[in-house]
Amino acid sequence: MCLSIPSKVIAIDENNYATVDTLGVRRQVTLDLIDEAVKIGDFVLIHVGFAMNKISQEEAQESLQLYTQIVEQMQNGEIEPEVGDINYAKQG
Amino acid sequence: MQSKVDLIEGFRNPSHIKALAAIIKQECKRKINIMEVCGGHTHTIMKFGLPQILPDLIEFIHGPGCPVCIMPKERIDHAIALASMPDTILATLGDMIRIPGSATSLQKLRADGKDIRSLYSPLDVLKIAKENPDKKVIFFAIGFETTTPMSAVLIDTVIKENIQNIFFHINHVTVPEPIDVIMSGKDVKIDAFLGPSHVSVITGYKIYEPIVQKYATPIVVAGFEPSDVMESILRIVRQFNAGEKRFVDNQYARAVSRDGNLKAQALVQKYMHKRDHFRWRGIGDIANSALKLKTQFAHIDAEVVFADLLPTQELDDHKLCICGKILSGNAKPFDCKVFGKACIPANPMGSCMVSSEGACAAYFKYGKLASKGA
Ligand code: SF4
Numbered sequence: 171m172c173l174s175i176p177s178k179v180i181a182i183d184e185n186n187y188a189t190v191d192t193l194g195v196r197r198q199v200t201l202d203l204i205d206e207a208v209k210i211g212d213f214v215l216i217h218v219g220f221a222m223n224k225i226s227q228e229e230a231q232e233s234l235q236l237y238t239q240i241v242e243q244m245q246n247g248e249i250e251p252e253v254g255d256i257n258y259a260k261q262g
Numbered sequence: 263m264q265s266k267v268d269l270i271e272g273f274r275n276p277s278h279i280k281a282l283a284a285i286i287k288q289e290c291k292r293k294i295n296i297m298e299v300c301g302g303h304t305h306t307i308m309k310f311g312l313p314q315i316l317p318d319l320i321e322f323i324h325g326p327g328c329p330v331c332i333m334p335k336e337r338i339d340h341a342i343a344l345a346s347m348p349d350t351i352l353a354t355l356g357d358m359i360r361i362p363g364s365a366t367s368l369q370k371l372r373a374d375g376k377d378i379r380s381l382y383s384p385l386d387v388l389k390i391a392k393e394n395p396d397k398k399v400i401f402f403a404i405g406f407e408t409t410t411p412m413s414a415v416l417i418d419t420v421i422k423e424n425i426q427n428i429f430f431h432i433n434h435v436t437v438p439e440p441i442d443v444i445m446s447g448k449d450v451k452i453d454a455f456l457g458p459s460h461v462s463v464i465t466g467y468k469i470y471e472p473i474v475q476k477y478a479t480p481i482v483v484a485g486f487e488p489s490d491v492m493e494s495i496l497r498i499v500r501q502f503n504a505g506e507k508r509f510v511d512n513q514y515a516r517a518v519s520r521d522g523n524l525k526a527q528a529l530v531q532k533y534m535h536k537r538d539h540f541r542w543r544g545i546g547d548i549a550n551s552a553l554k555l556k557t558q559f560a561h562i563d564a565e566v567v568f569a570d571l572l573p574t575q576e577l578d579d580h581k582l583c584i585c586g587k588i589l590s591g592n593a594k595p596f597d598c599k600v601f602g603k604a605c606i607p608a609n610p611m612g613s614c615m616v617s618s619e620g621a622c623a624a625y626f627k628y629g630k631l632a633s634k635g636a
Pocket residue numbers: 582583584585588595598599600601602605606610611612613614615616622
């Protein structure tokens with residue numbers, strides 16, 4: 171129940187309800203808890219039928235750029251690449 | 263412009279995760295025990311096998327942050343007593359209905375014909391109450407700071423529209439107090455914390471500042487995707503490497519600010535205030551760690567209106583259960599004698615096995631991945 175999932179606002183009705191898309195799944199959430207203006211195309215975090223907050227796409231972009239930078243450094247040999255696959259489980 | 267896929271998939275990209283692991287491995291110079299407070303983080307850590315790609319110097323201690331796991335049995339017995347009343351519908355969220363109380367669970371009670379509903383949203387209560395005007399609808403409210411404002415919106419509607427047949431049994435709990443209690447214990451082996459980002463979306467990250475000051479322990483507010491968790495660990499490593507200064511760090515700047523969602527906070531404060539104490543399953547009694555309705559709303563407070571029906575006896579977990587030790591970092595689920603034998607998710611003996619977000623339940627589900635070095 172504790173998940174809060176980034177979702178894209180598809181439509182907003184006159185009762186301040188938004189239709190959001192969460193990885194292809196559409197649902198209705200109320201925007202009543204959000205103070206700032208929300209518009210179609212914005213991303214919001216949803217939790218038990220409510221939008222909790224907007225998600226800053228600029229901030230998300232910055233994080234992703236940081237990761238890409240680290241990947242590039244690793245490829246340039248600045249960081250040793252011996253880290254294994256994420257699904258790799260060490261034996262006993 | 264970011265697409266929807268990037269906002270989720272971008273934070274699950276395996277090459278990002280690997281690169282972050284590499285840089286952590288390079289920079290980490292000391293043993294760091296990190297408690298992830300929230301069961302959602304436990305889930306991410308286990309599901310993506312993060313312990314296997316991190317250096318041995320980083321160890322996870324699984325915290326108490328799952329509202330279902332920490333519910334003491336006597337309060338589940340409250341729900342059962344309320345649901346057993348005639349002409350009553352009991353509604354709640356998530357796994358709550360699966361959890362056994364002293365004698366039965368809500369799920370079993372439902373199989374016996376009682377009207378018990380597991381909801382998607384607290385707002386569904388309004389529809390149920392409207393469709394059933396001759397019944398009492400009791401909302402058994404659970405959750406951390408993340409979920410409390412949603413209950414407050416429902417309370418707000420009930421008060422403003424003077425709805426007569428909705429009552430509340432409030433079990434909302436707060437994060438900083440249990441962290442304080444865990445840190446003040448003897449033999450605590452926790453060097454840093456991952457703070458749940460969705461809690462701080464509401465409360466802001468400032469709620470952790472007193473704890474960081476008191477215990478000189480870094481807390482990084484972290485998102486729930488695997489790269490969020492990895493980046494947060496890197497931030498912890500860097501805070502240790504940078505010197506003595508300890509602070510609350512905010513990895514989830516894309517939705518968390520220092521002050522949080524003030525509108526949501528105001529709504530909670532309008533209707534609820536702190537309880538003197540609340541018993542946490544697996545930890546024990548913690549002062550000021552939960553909320554209740556203010557006295558002027560006693561007429562919708564199920565704990566007041568139906569007080570005569572509610573059992574008062576406190577019920578502890580089985581003697582063999584070592585959840586307390588797991589929470590302080592002094593044991594792993596595998597160390598428990600009954601783990602996976604007498605204690606399984608379908609029949610939990612202790613809090614950590616109760617919901618899929620509990621440490622023992624996560625080890626049970628992702629057992630092979632979790633057995634690093636075991
Ligand atoms: S396996 Fe069960 S009894 Fe053992 S510590 Fe975990 S929850 Fe408690």
